[in-house]
Amino acid sequence: MSFGDWIGAFLGFVLTLLVFSYLIGDNPLFRITLHIFIGVSAGFAAVVAIYNVILPQLLEPIFISNRNEQILAIFPLILAGLLITKISHRFAFIGNLPMSYLVGVSAAVAIGGAVTGTLIPQLLASMNLLDVQASQVFDANVGLRLLNGVIILIGTLASLAYFQFGTLSGSSQRNQFQSWIEGIGKIGQIFIAIMFGFLFAGIFSAALTALIGRVITSLDFLRGILGLFLQ
Amino acid sequence: MDQISCPSCGKPNSVDNKFCDFCLSALHPESSGEEVFGAPIPPLSGENREGLGGHESDAEAPDWLSELERSKEAEPEESLGTEADEKLPADAVTDWMSEVSEEDEGKPEPDSAAPFLPDQEISDSQEIPHWLNDALIEEESPGSIEDEDLPEIPISSDAPGSSLEDLPVTPFSDETLGDLENAGPLAGLKGILSAEAGAARAKTPKAYSSSLRISSSQRAHIELLTGLVEEEGQPLPLPERKALSQQNVMRWVIGLVLFVAVLWPLVVSSEQMPFPVYDEGSSEVNRLINQLPENARVLVGFDFEPGLAAELEAAADPVINHIMDQGALLTLISTSPNGPILAERFMQSTQSGHQYINGLDYINLGYLPGGAAGLVSFLDNPQGTISFSIDGIPLWETEGGSNVPVLGDIDQVTDYEMVLVMVDDPETARAWIEQLGPRLSDPLELTSLVLITSAQLEPVVRPYYDGIPQMVNGLVVGLRGGAAYARLVGGEDLLSQYWDAFSWGTFVAAMLILVGGLGYYVVPELTRTAKGQDKVEP
Numbered sequence: 100m101s102f103g104d105w106i107g108a109f110l111g112f113v114l115t116l117l118v119f120s121y122l123i124g125d126n127p128l129f130r131i132t133l134h135i136f137i138g139v140s141a142g143f144a145a146v147v148a149i150y151n152v153i154l155p156q157l158l159e160p161i162f163i164s165n166r167n168e169q170i171l172a173i174f175p176l177i178l179a180g181l182l183i184t185k186i187s188h189r190f191a192f193i194g195n196l197p198m199s200y201l202v203g204v205s206a207a208v209a210i211g212g213a214v215t216g217t218l219i220p221q222l223l224a225s226m227n228l229l230d231v232q233a234s235q236v237f238d239a240n241v242g243l244r245l246l247n248g249v250i251i252l253i254g255t256l257a258s259l260a261y262f263q264f265g266t267l268s269g270s271s272q273r274n275q276f277q278s279w280i281e282g283i284g285k286i287g288q289i290f291i292a293i294m295f296g297f298l299f300a301g302i303f304s305a306a307l308t309a310l311i312g313r314v315i316t317s318l319d320f321l322r323g324i325l326g327l328f329l330q
Numbered sequence: 331m332d333q334i335s336c337p338s339c340g341k342p343n344s345v346d347n348k349f350c351d352f353c354l355s356a357l358h359p360e361s362s363g364e365e366v367f368g369a370p371i372p373p374l375s376g377e378n379r380e381g382l383g384g385h386e387s388d389a390e391a392p393d394w395l396s397e398l399e400r401s402k403e404a405e406p407e408e409s410l411g412t413e414a415d416e417k418l419p420a421d422a423v424t425d426w427m428s429e430v431s432e433e434d435e436g437k438p439e440p441d442s443a444a445p446f447l448p449d450q451e452i453s454d455s456q457e458i459p460h461w462l463n464d465a466l467i468e469e470e471s472p473g474s475i476e477d478e479d480l481p482e483i484p485i486s487s488d489a490p491g492s493s494l495e496d497l498p499v500t501p502f503s504d505e506t507l508g509d510l511e512n513a514g515p516l517a518g519l520k521g522i523l524s525a526e527a528g529a530a531r532a533k534t535p536k537a538y539s540s541s542l543r544i545s546s547s548q549r550a551h552i553e554l555l556t557g558l559v560e561e562e563g564q565p566l567p568l569p570e571r572k573a574l575s576q577q578n579v580m581r582w583v584i585g586l587v588l589f590v591a592v593l594w595p596l597v598v599s600s601e602q603m604p605f606p607v608y609d610e611g612s613s614e615v616n617r618l619i620n621q622l623p624e625n626a627r628v629l630v631g632f633d634f635e636p637g638l639a640a641e642l643e644a645a646a647d648p649v650i651n652h653i654m655d656q657g658a659l660l661t662l663i664s665t666s667p668n669g670p671i672l673a674e675r676f677m678q679s680t681q682s683g684h685q686y687i688n689g690l691d692y693i694n695l696g697y698l699p700g701g702a703a704g705l706v707s708f709l710d711n712p713q714g715t716i717s718f719s720i721d722g723i724p725l726w727e728t729e730g731g732s733n734v735p736v737l738g739d740i741d742q743v744t745d746y747e748m749v750l751v752m753v754d755d756p757e758t759a760r761a762w763i764e765q766l767g768p769r770l771s772d773p774l775e776l777t778s779l780v781l782i783t784s785a786q787l788e789p790v791v792r793p794y795y796d797g798i799p800q801m802v803n804g805l806v807v808g809l810r811g812g813a814a815y816a817r818l819v820g821g822e823d824l825l826s827q828y829w830d831a832f833s834w835g836t837f838v839a840a841m842l843i844l845v846g847g848l849g850y851y852v853v854p855e856l857t858r859t860a861k862g863q864d865k866v867e868p
Contacts, residue, residue: 122585124578144667151670151697155718208703208765216764216801224797297789301808303839304785304832305641305754308809311592311831312640318596 100323108320115313228252257287584842591838595830603833605825609814611795611805616818618778618804619652622747626658627738631751631762632669632676638754638784639672644828645812646752646782647680652819653750654684659736660692661746663716665705665758670696670720680824689723693736696720702761709743709765744769744777754784763794767801780804782811 100108117132157179160172178197185194228248231241261284332345338355347357511522544552572578595602622628630650634642653660662673673694677686686692695716698704708715713726719734727733732740743749749766753759759781770777779801783791785808794801806815809825809832816825 122582140668143671147667147670147697148699151720152699155722156716160717204703205701208706212702212706212761212764215768217760220767220799220801221793221797223799224793227798294789298786301784301786301788304808304810304836305638307588307592307835307839308641308644308785308828308832309638310588311596311828311835312644314589314592314596314831315640315827 105323108316108323112317112320115317225251225255253286254290257283258290259287260284261287261291587838587842588835591834592831595834596827599827601826601830603830605817605829606810606814607817609806609811611807612811612815612818615649615780615804615806616652616815618748618780619649619656622653622656622658624657626656626747627661627736627740627745628653628658628748628750629661629663629743629746630673631749631753632662632664632673633666633758633762634669634672634752634754634784635666636668636672639675640828641784641809642752642754642782643676643680644809644825645806645815646676647824648812648816648819649750649780649782649806650676650681651684652815653748654681654686658747660686661736661740662692662694663698663708664696665698665701665761667697670694674720688721689719690735693723693725693734694720695725702765705761706765709769712737712740712742744775746777748778748780750780750782752782754787756787756790759783759787759791763791763801767794771799778803780806782806784808785810 114132114135117128120126121129157172157176160168161176164172178200182194182197184190185198228251229245231245260280263280263284333342334345334347334357335341336343336350336353336355336357339350339353341350341352343350343352343357349356511517511519516522662670662677664670664673677692677694688694696719698708698716700707704715713732716725718724723734725732725734725737732738739745743766749762751759751762753762762781763779766779769775770779781791781795781802781804783805788807791802791805791807795803795805806812809828813825813829
């Protein structure tokens with residue numbers, strides 16, 4: 100390990116201990132670590148934006164590239180300049196033009212992607228769950244796949260029924276349909292509880308792996324220090 | 331109409347008027363007040379009698395007034411109050427008053443608290459004065475009576491209050507009329523408001539105290555209100571935190587137990603826990619990588635944050651290792667600002683054994699700005715989206731292709747044999763799947779999409795892998811997916827360290843949840859049962 104690696108490992112070890120100090124409650128050491136992390140992240144993002152985006156993709160085409168690229172690069176430069184006016188209350192309206200362009204493009208991309216990439220494929224997947232012929236193509240165990248499809252279908256409908264909220268119409272007594280919906284909603288509640296358990300397990304697994312990673316790094320540092328003293 | 335001039339002001343008045351309409355002076359000085367109003371005028375002093383045209387002598391006063399004056403002179407102190415009323419002469423009491431008084435003496439006094447209801451009828455035994463009887467008869471007449479239809483009721487001198495005799499009389503005196511005016515046009519008159527008295531007299535304004543005169547109870551209320559307002563502006567002191575609260579103790583115990591469970595396998599390097607036998611998603615990824623041709627081009631997205639780097643690096647280590655073993659050329663890219671540096675770190679730390687050369691075997695394109703929009707631009711037109719690598723190497727200087735061997739003739743994303751994304755954020759994962767999935771849905775496209783995700787992301791990405799049509803072709807989830815992949819291809823060095831600690835940590839956490847849940851539900855129940863038995867036994 101080089102000297103820089105040792106410095107980095109030492110800082111990592113100390114900051115890890117400071118984060119672990121949250122175990123005894125919120126304290127200044129933990130908060131200092133948070134502030135350092137936020138500051139370093141913001142600084143690094145700014146450096147990346149300057150050296151990876153602004154200089155190579157905006158300024159260099161204007162000063163180095165041919166005329167066509169220069170003309171193409173002027174438009175984002177103008178829009179970026181207009182966006183800076185957002186910091187002034189007086190001239191903020193000028194920045195609405197690039198802002199509307201950004202919002203419009205982002206919304207179009209997001210909605211288009213959600214429809215073609217999630218909504219339609221997931222609807223087809225839900226419908227294909229009970230398609231026996233398709234199941235035979237993808238899975239030899241057709242019965243198990245159909246059972247899986249039935250469970251998913253029940254879970255989907257029951258979860259939707261749980262989120263069915265409405266008011267009593269006309270007569271104050273709930274009718275038979277509403278009683279059915281509430282009954283199915285109880286089943287949906289079970290599926291939702293299982294889903295929350297699944298989410299918790301995933302988050303705990305990720306956090307536990309992160310803890311193991313930090314412990315391994317700290318142990319490696321301590322073993323390296325001990326190795327230096329023992330040599 | 332005949333008119334007469336006022337002797338006092340000279341203005342014309344009707345002959346019928348007794349007094350002037352303008353100055354109220356008597357138009358006929360010889361007429362007395364009794365003739366005008368039918369009521370006696372209070373006796374005045376000699377000067378006022380002359381000025382107001384009053385009685386010339388006591389001989390013209392009525393008898394009852396003379397008697398009253400004499401009685402006043404005899405008993406001046408008893409001129410007020412009910413006793414004086416009782417001693418009024420019999421002539422001064424009208425007939426109806428005497429009737430009422432006689433009836434009241436013979437009857438019990440009615441309950442004054444009992445209300446008189448509108449529907450309540452007056453019994454025959456109750457005699458009503460004739461003037462009130464007339465009013466009741468008018469009220470009982472059917473139909474509404476307009477004001478203009480009402481007959482003009484003459485004021486009877488018999489009715490109480492209808493004559494000036496019944497009005498309260500304030501006798502004038504020298505004191506009430508004030509001083510005699512000595513100068514000016516009003517000389518000789520009394521009761522004149524002085525025009526110069528207040529203005530001419532220079533007085534020092536009276537000194538008033540500025541202090542508020544309040545009672546002790548008002549002062550107490552003011553102090554209470556002031557205290558309440560002042561308390562609103564003062565921050566409340568935080569409640570004192572107990573150093574050894576139950577919550578803190580539980581937190582320390584759980585943290586210590588988990589820490590020991592994680593630390594112990596790492597210290598002793600036991601490696602007792604076997605890797606998972608089979609994972610469908612990992613097996614599918616293994617199959618796809620095995621099918622890669624030689625020098626296949628693989629786009630690798632590093633879209634995770636440093637906080638979850640340990641999990642994703644451990645899960646991706648065997649997969650990337652396998653891809654490199656296949657001799658694939660890697661293009662690294664990230665839609666997160668932290669991604670490029672994490673990609674470099676990953677390549678240098680975990681894959682240093684492959685001796686891949688930057689620019690020749692792999693290229694790091696760096697940060698791709700613009701989020702989903704930038705991703706769409708890159709997927710459709712990589713050459714127009716990113717011009718330089720993270721090291722500043724120009725990427726597309728050659729006409730119709732790249733001068734970098736890794737990129738070759740890449741024109742769009744479908745020119746890659748595989749797209750592998752390491753991701754920990756649901757939105758980023760969905761952006762990759764939603765934007766890239768439809769482009770790979772064509773059966774003729776041979777590009778496959780593989781995701782290596784954090785365990786917390788599995789509920790989001792699993793439906794894309796399990797569904798038909800399949801939007802994600804291979805899925806490695808968390809440490810478990812990586813361990814399953816490592817079991818398939820070998821290379822268990824890094825994961826073996828993690829897997830033991832992970833297994834023990836998960837087991838201990840499950841036991842803590844189980845024990846905690848049992849304690850939460852069972853202990854109160856047992857306590858309640860024990861209390862119930864204690865109550866029954868005595």
